[in-house]
């Protein structure tokens with residue numbers, strides 16, 4: 001019998017009625033495969049728990065943060081298991097921390113492996129297993145969470161650990177689109193997308209899949225599908241081993257990332273200025289994305305959620321970096337145009353910046369890499385800019 005992992009996101013699990021609907025989809029699947037279900041917390045619940053942590057203590061122990069925020073998924077896993085039982089299915093829940101070995105930073109832990117033997121037995125005996133996503137346990141037995149959106153990664157890791165035939169991510173859209181359909185209603189659904197392009201889109205802010213889930217699926221050769229939890233229509237397949245004989249579109253899609261903040265250090269140009277700043281941030285586990293240098297200043301972006309920590313770290317290292325002032329702007333966003341065309345056709349990247357200039361969108365920073373051309377713009381211009389690029393690259397449906 002095939003083995004399938006189904007993952008349901010927050011909107012699909014928000015309330016008993018929706019959980020009943022999810023149970024009906026699981027029951028249908030369970031009639032034709034061994035079925036394991038990974039669930040998110042109800043929509044909005046993780047945000048609520050994060051807020052509680054902030055209110056309890058502005059500077060809190062990340063291990064206790066994980067204890068709090070991991071709880072939302074426990075609720076939905078238990079509720080789905082009892083709903084399935086109520087409809088006559090043999091079902092039970094396992095806790096993520098009983099199965100998922102994790103390590104690294106609390107709040108953003110990585111998955112090291114899956115303890116699958118008990119789960120394996122349950123599935124082989126026809127028991128539908130329900131597992132809270134987003135959580136694992138560290139070697140010292142503490143609960144750890146996998147970063148926001150981490151249930152996708154839980155699902156793929158569990159699918160790989162169980163040697164499942166596929167992993168279906170059920171969400172509130174019916175697939176991967178050429179851009180976020182909430183920004184541009186003309187976005188069109190992609191029947192399939194290469195994992196490399198999906199990795200770039202997810203890493204650039206298309207939160208339909210957590211970026212690490214895509215990387216993991218690619219490494220494990222796991223078949224990954226994005227599908228609707230609400231409509232019975234075909235979804236999008238993420239293809240790890242793209243057969244180069246299949247036609248590949250030059251531009252796959254456009255992503256916008258609002259979790260960006262621009263930091264500007266007023267500092268005279270001197271050797272080691274950038275390295276000292278990057279060291280100060282790295283010591284705090286903070287990553288830098290875009291960098292621009294001028295003779296009297298240094299500009300870079302950090303995740304908006306980490307801006308306060310970044311400013312503190314830079315201030316502490318003031319003598320080494322040599323800056324006289326720091327300015328920051330958290331009303332910025334990054335737009336990325338993703339596709340193999342960026343690698344093969346230099347004119348495509350130029351066109352991105354042409355379109356922005358035509359629309360008089362201020363360009364605060366830019367980066368080019370193999371598969372994407374990115375632009376940092378004021379947040380107030382994001383939607384207009386995404387729609388303009390989407391139209392200019394002909395990504396809308398007929």
Ligand code: ADP
Pocket residue numbers: 008009010011012040149170171172173175176177178179180181182201205206207208209253
């Ligand atoms: P879930 O709770 O199911 O994990 P998420 O909110 O994390 O759902 O992800 C689904 C959302 O991702 C969609 O509602 C959509 O607004 C957004 N999204 C962003 N970019 C894209 C894209 N390219 N294709 C589809 N959805 C996208």
Ligand code: ASP
Pocket residue numbers: 009010040041046047072133134147148149150151152
């Ligand atoms: N509930 C977690 C979050 O909101 C994990 C997830 O939904 O994937 O980030």
Ligand code: MG
Pocket residue numbers: 009149152207208209210
């Ligand atoms: Mg998600």
